[in-house]
Amino acid sequence: MDASDLPRPAAEAQGETDRYRLKREAIIAAAARQIAGRGLKGLTLVGVAAMVGLNTNSVTYYFRKKDLLAEAAVEDALTRFARVVDPDDAPELGPRAYLCAVLARNFALAAAIRRDEEAPLTVLSDMRALEEPARSRLISRYFELVARVAERIGPCEAEPGTGETGGKGRALARAQLLCDVLHWSRTWLRLYAVEDFPRVEARLADLLEHGLAPSGQGWQVAPLRVEEQEAPPPGASPEAYLRVATRLINDRGYRGASVERIAGELQLSKGSFYHHLSGKDDLVRACFDRSFSRVTATQHRAAALPLSEWEKLGTAISTLLEAQLGGEEPLLRDTALLALPEEIRPEAIARSDRLARRFAGMISDGIAEGTIRAVDPAIASQCVMGLINSAVDMAARAGRWPSRAALIRDYADPLMTGFFPKG
Structure with a gap:
């Protein structure tokens, strides 16, 4: 041996x-x-x-x-x-x-x-x-x-007359929102020094505990009507690639949304893909640009309404969540930003930050108007971005709710009125 x-x-x-x-x-x-x-x-x-x-x-x-x-x-x-x-x-x-x-x-x-x-x-x-x-x-x-x-x-009871599911369904929606807020915080915390983290943590805790609404104020799920658009052209149009790529990136991530999968969804060859687009990175840029443009358009439409700033914010959020949970043409999830190649990530994150600042402006105006609770607008606006862009994870669970409006309310309510609202 x-x-x-x-x-x-x-x-x-x-x-x-x-x-x-x-x-x-x-x-x-x-x-x-x-x-x-x-x-x-x-x-x-x-x-x-x-x-x-x-x-x-x-x-x-x-x-x-x-x-x-x-x-x-x-x-x-x-x-x-x-x-x-x-x-x-x-x-x-x-x-x-x-x-x-x-x-x-x-x-x-x-x-x-x-x-x-x-x-x-x-x-x-x-x-x-x-x-x-x-x-x-x-x-x-x-x-x-x-x-x-x-x-x-913990369990959360439904409010009478709101159409909410209450119980396990609502608790599940709140849990998903909390996880999404934590995931997205890894992007926007780069804007703060570590020495500022205790203050940021305190402000975020206050926001999640009590929400954006003043004590006792509710909100309505009131999405804007979708503007009429021309029917997409038949065949392998760039728009068709963007729709399919957005859905695949949301479902399989940046790496999983391969050119082969995108072309296969459209029953076309890879050669057809490269006829319309120079490469996958250009396609992803175009997907982000399309999603960001849709958010921008919704923000401007909501801001132009003759409503309070609180109602404008609720309308914008309702409209964008409707798009995310409808399943037909969702926005590209912002968490995909973190998985982008380094050469295109800064550009996409900068564009996302501009959208967040626009939400921060709406929140600041609402605080001045007295229709939104005094919160940190920069932190709150990033939470709104996380709420909207990660909502696609709730689409697969939509069958638990009696209507899309009920799901939107249950998912957004912890941010709008707080996990533990006062009075």
């Missing part, structure tokens, strides 16, 4: 296990940093190997191919996000204390990431770009997490 065949002491075996685990975690953290800078498309085994001081063959000992490493990075992000929203060490907290604890954990994680003490969270929407069975497994796990958040928030 060779000496290498002899049983190893338990301590030695455990040491090897620990070394394997630590190196694997370092590789996943490096992948998360690379994805944060370059998007899932830019993840490479060569780049990750260089970041952890290994050669590529050594990395493949842990992850045979890039897709397995991408899956591990997304799963790690989901596990870390679960520790933020579903802490095991605080099961006794009531709904209000639970919300404050979640925000505290979220800002602590954001600060640690900013100081490079922890790797960035890989964008959870990237799970949509993974191949099966990983894609379905992780999406299912995420929705199970949202359901647990709904249980922690």
